């Protein structure tokens with residue numbers, strides 16, 4: 001055999017075995033690259049988890065304990081978002097006290113003093129309600145909660161509230177009231193079984209309407225603030241998730257809610273603080289010097305409306321994102337049906353604080369405020385048995401009692417107002 005041929009043949013055999021090895025090596029390398037790519041990208045999804053949140057057995061145990069019902073007759077198992085907030089903490093407490101399972105979620109942001117939110121969290125912990133530190137935009141946390149326990153209802157109260165702040169920080173309203181709401185709906189529609197949802201809309205959707213009292217069937221095309229616009233958008237988004245995925249959704253249009261453990265950014269609260277400190281208060285007046293008015297609604301009445309909405313919410317009809325039939329979609333006014341002017345609010349505060357206010361009457365700034373609100377609650381009365389019982393004088397007396405016990409009548413405490421801290 002010619003050497004050259006031999007080597008030729010050997011060479012060609014050698015070449016073919018080398019190329020086979022090379023091919024094999026390349027495909028292994030290719031396989032490794034592809035799997036590495038998927039591992040990294042999945043790691044990328046995992047690494048998107050908030051560094052603070054780790055789903056552990058200890059965490060799951062705390063969630064399950066918090067959701068363990070304490071009554072037999074059809075207890076609810078409710079995820080309350082915004083549970084360290086004003087309405088959220090009251091609703092969580094009411095549900096837990098009657099024996100439902102409750103777990104909370106709150107991002108403890110600094111829109112107002114975080115210490116007040118932590119104090120509400122401590123109060124809930126004393127009643128075995130676990131409030132998880134987390135943001136409604138974090139899909140992983142919400143999926144983890146729904147996987148850890150059979151959540152039957154989501155009471156979605158987490159939001160960027162406040163009509164006037166929207167002019168300072170518009171993005172915060174998109175982040176919480178649009179993106180956050182969609183995220184809640186997204187996780188719920190994919191859950192199996194899908195929970196029913198009750199969420200906080202707002203009386204501000206009535207905007208510049210002049211027909212009073214405001215009814216749910218009225219057009220709501222004139223929002224006066226970005227806040228109101230995000231709440232109106234939320235109602236449209238709710239319709240979409242109900243229509244496509246069969247989510248049972250109830251929207252609640254709250255009317256200027258006030259009471260103990262309230263929000264320091266609201267007038268009744270900030271007026272109280274400033275009256276006690278001897279600081280002037282700005283009382284806005286409307287066109288032609290007309291007094292502004294609100295249908296102020298006491299927190300205990302609002303809580304009854306929230307709980308009745310949960311109790312009457314029909315099940316969602318979807319399963320794992322697929323709708324199997326028409327689902328409940330509702331919107332209710334939760335107000336007091338008796339508007340009171342802002343100057344009268346100040347009169348009542350002066351009486352209960354036994355201190356004269358230093359009033360500065362100023363023209364209502366173009367800040368998203370509306371001249372008045374007034375709720376027609378016949379729909380909530382008929383379908384929820386909602387009947388508000390606390391008038392403003394009685395409610396503010398209870399608020400002032402709480403305020404003085406929590407802050408003391410003149411102690412220097414650090415308060416977050418807007419996004420800066422100040423001594424009150």
Ligand SMILES: O=C(O)[C@H]1O[C@H](OP(=O)(O)OP(=O)(O)OC[C@H]2O[C@@H](n3ccc(=O)[nH]c3=O)[C@H](O)[C@@H]2O)[C@H](O)[C@@H](O)[C@@H]1O
Nearest residue numbers: 161162163202203204254255256266267282283284292369
């Ligand atoms: O009904 C609602 O849905 C809304 O009620 C309140 O919004 P608002 O009615 O503006 O409540 P406050 O900020 O407490 O204002 C109450 C009244 O006091 C007036 N005001 C406010 C602040 C101030 O310094 N002076 C003043 O006269 C406002 O114009 C308004 O007429 C809440 O802040 C919103 O989150 C909620 O969505």
